[in-house]
Amino acid sequence: MPSTVDRPAQRYVAERATVGIEEFPRIADRLPPLIGSLAGHGIVPAGAPFFRYRVLHPGLRFTVEAGVPIEGGFTPDEPAFLGEIPAGKYVLETYVGAPGGLASATEAVLTWGAREGVTWDVTEGPDGEEWGGRMEVLRTNPLEQPDPSQWVTDLLFRLAD
Structure with missing residues (x-):
């Protein structure tokens, strides 16, 4: 059963792409170079890497960001950019x-939310559903745990204010 958590705002460095499910590795594969770039500047990630879903387009396409949380200021080289996950109440599973x-x-989380009358931080935009905070936080390092059946991922969905 999902729980509700309060999360502070979180700065991050990310790259963004619009992909279909079959193309998802194209954005997922950007995480190691992002982490490497931060390490090259002496920056330790302030949390686990994540995917932030910005727009869910019709036809199973997503505008998604591969991101790494940071603290403090940093100006990444393009195509990377700085972003901020908004503070607020999130449903966590x-x-x-x-x-x-x-x-x-x-x-399952979205179905649970519908049953519970949850109002998500999502609006209908010209290109699809625009989410204010919808993420998959990757809690497991595949280099440390190569068995995908053991990988832990936090699903987070921001509630409307």
């Missing part, structure tokens, strides 16, 4: 398993 199960886990 932790998923354990391979990435192929994330869509079902996400759908």
